[in-house]
Amino acid sequence: MRIAVDAMGGDYAPFEVVKGALWASEELGDEVVLVGVEDKVREILDSLEGDKKFIDVVDARDVVSMDEKPTQALKREDSSISKGLSMLKRGDVQAFVSAGNTGAVSATALMKIGRIKGVLRPALGVLMPTLKGRSLLIDVGANVDCKPEYLVQFAIMGTVYMETILHKERPSVGLLTIGSEEKKGNKLVLDTYPLLKEAPVNFIGNIEGGDVPAGAADIVVCDGFVGNIMLKFIEGVAEGLYKLLQEEISYRFWPKIGMIFMLPMLKDLWKDFNYEEYGGVPLLGINGVVVIAHGKSKALAISNAVKVAKYFHEQGGVEKIGRRLSEGDGN
Amino acid sequence: MRIAVDAMGGDYAPFEVVKGALWASEELGDEVVLVGVEDKVREILDSLEGDKKFIDVVDARDVVSMDEKPTQALKREDSSISKGLSMLKRGDVQAFVSAGNTGAVSATALMKIGRIKGVLRPALGVLMPTLKGRSLLIDVGANVDCKPEYLVQFAIMGTVYMETILHKERPSVGLLTIGSEEKKGNKLVLDTYPLLKEAPVNFIGNIEGGDVPAGAADIVVCDGFVGNIMLKFIEGVAEGLYKLLQEEISYRFWPKIGMIFMLPMLKDLWKDFNYEEYGGVPLLGINGVVVIAHGKSKALAISNAVKVAKYFHEQGGVEKIGRRLSEGDGN
Numbered sequence: 001m002r003i004a005v006d007a008m009g010g011d012y013a014p015f016e017v018v019k020g021a022l023w024a025s026e027e028l029g030d031e032v033v034l035v036g037v038e039d040k041v042r043e044i045l046d047s048l049e050g051d052k053k054f055i056d057v058v059d060a061r062d063v064v065s066m067d068e069k070p071t072q073a074l075k076r077e078d079s080s081i082s083k084g085l086s087m088l089k090r091g092d093v094q095a096f097v098s099a100g101n102t103g104a105v106s107a108t109a110l111m112k113i114g115r116i117k118g119v120l121r122p123a124l125g126v127l128m129p130t131l132k133g134r135s136l137l138i139d140v141g142a143n144v145d146c147k148p149e150y151l152v153q154f155a156i157m158g159t160v161y162m163e164t165i166l167h168k169e170r171p172s173v174g175l176l177t178i179g180s181e182e183k184k185g186n187k188l189v190l191d192t193y194p195l196l197k198e199a200p201v202n203f204i205g206n207i208e209g210g211d212v213p214a215g216a217a218d219i220v221v222c223d224g225f226v227g228n229i230m231l232k233f234i235e236g237v238a239e240g241l242y243k244l245l246q247e248e249i250s251y252r253f254w255p256k257i258g259m260i261f262m263l264p265m266l267k268d269l270w271k272d273f274n275y276e277e278y279g280g281v282p283l284l285g286i287n288g289v290v291v292i293a294h295g296k297s298k299a300l301a302i303s304n305a306v307k308v309a310k311y312f313h314e315q316g317g318v319e320k321i322g323r324r325l326s327e328g329d330g331n
Numbered sequence: 332m333r334i335a336v337d338a339m340g341g342d343y344a345p346f347e348v349v350k351g352a353l354w355a356s357e358e359l360g361d362e363v364v365l366v367g368v369e370d371k372v373r374e375i376l377d378s379l380e381g382d383k384k385f386i387d388v389v390d391a392r393d394v395v396s397m398d399e400k401p402t403q404a405l406k407r408e409d410s411s412i413s414k415g416l417s418m419l420k421r422g423d424v425q426a427f428v429s430a431g432n433t434g435a436v437s438a439t440a441l442m443k444i445g446r447i448k449g450v451l452r453p454a455l456g457v458l459m460p461t462l463k464g465r466s467l468l469i470d471v472g473a474n475v476d477c478k479p480e481y482l483v484q485f486a487i488m489g490t491v492y493m494e495t496i497l498h499k500e501r502p503s504v505g506l507l508t509i510g511s512e513e514k515k516g517n518k519l520v521l522d523t524y525p526l527l528k529e530a531p532v533n534f535i536g537n538i539e540g541g542d543v544p545a546g547a548a549d550i551v552v553c554d555g556f557v558g559n560i561m562l563k564f565i566e567g568v569a570e571g572l573y574k575l576l577q578e579e580i581s582y583r584f585w586p587k588i589g590m591i592f593m594l595p596m597l598k599d600l601w602k603d604f605n606y607e608e609y610g611g612v613p614l615l616g617i618n619g620v621v622v623i624a625h626g627k628s629k630a631l632a633i634s635n636a637v638k639v640a641k642y643f644h645e646q647g648g649v650e651k652i653g654r655r656l657s658e659g660d661g662n
Contacts, residue, residue, distance in 0.1 A: 209563030232540030258592025
């Protein structure tokens, strides 16, 4: 298969992206097409060692910045995002991977590729580290004002993802709210609860914010407003704690010594929390394989995101979502 | 003044509550009335050293458990919560402090004491530790489905609290959403933005989840659904990290040694994050001083919550909220 990678997307693009794409092409033996400013990309490729027979470059002169508005990005036909997604639409490639502007990729994918039949709203999930492994928090940004039917579809699409990529059997679905009883929550949650009980997913009921890090559900369903705030919040907390520790340690002597003893353990722990291993999550509900990698992705994360794209394609993730949704409708 | 304390509320009640109330009465020289199962409370008091001339006990035979439903708790006329709030209503005391079931205290306070004139919905805030000190996150649970007007009032009431208790001049107000531009957010946020711009608060615009731990605003306004999920989420993360570190350290040798070097620093940091120092936050919008302390409050937190109650009363926090709200209405 052929997989297009947005060479210009992400905080460490293009260097780390090119490197990660090369690694993936070597390891998988599948053709990886880097879409981006060609001379820059070729220059980086030339500087890297490795077997380049499975890597290709397609020129895209325009670059969408990380904080550009999706509506503006849509107009940029020469951007790496637009070109890569056009290739996917034409069937030149079977998947597209980007660590770039998530809003821009989502909006462009929706416009160019469109939704799977039956999907009301595509959704974006992230894998959150928990005490029991990883949980998928869905949606984290694509949809701010949701209807109960959207949340049910997020649960179904998340289930397909967890089965297909994380090989979880009957992954559990929790509805994020402010109390564990059936009658606790805002109007959206109260209206969603009975629908989830009837949906073709392993619904385990309501879960609270504190249950998420405990790993109470494999899939945590919420609207994109709440999900995005939680995601940004926890990223901010991690960043803040890191800064604080760094500052404190900088002007103290004994903690520096202590840190030396603790580093190996902290490194092990970090591995469990690191998103690099998981690469990225497909934009669920789009009628093609579009994988969103973290904006801070380095080569390893990019390479793993390419693998996610390959497996999601090979295992027919998109078709599975279509089928599962029509089961849900009783069609 | 006289302050009633719910002797039976909180995970460490009655012992830690009685101890904290005694400390406060000694330090403030104000009368503190413990409301709870009298023989138990007196037994604890007898076991404690200290000057007991400012402490009193009022018998309440019934205890509302931490996970009881507010609607059920409302019927328990003999509970420490009901009795304490009845005393406040009659003017026997000027404030009520509880570390008990927050929903029950809120519902009972609303029923017995009622709202300040002009208040649409009372709200509960929590002080979140940030890189710049403390921010008030409001609302964190009392109101799940909000109207824009409620959020504006949360901002105003939060401002009064930050001025009165934390002595912040012109505390900044941020509207919690998923992007920093004016047009980003769900319907509630989009409708609230223009109202906040006109409100008598120091509105600095939208803030994202990641800006909260950075301390971007002194007051972070959100609906109670989002606020409660964030609060529980971060508590769950802290608990999870603690468990994980404890587990990892238990079967490793060197990190144990490292920990010894780091303990003094960690203790210092912990002080910054500890809620005990802040005691509690008044239930804002209730027509009387009702302070909610953390459910895990020990003596120090209770004692500080009693102080918050005293200052909020002395500085006329309730009256200030009433005045500020009518300014907001242009009355």
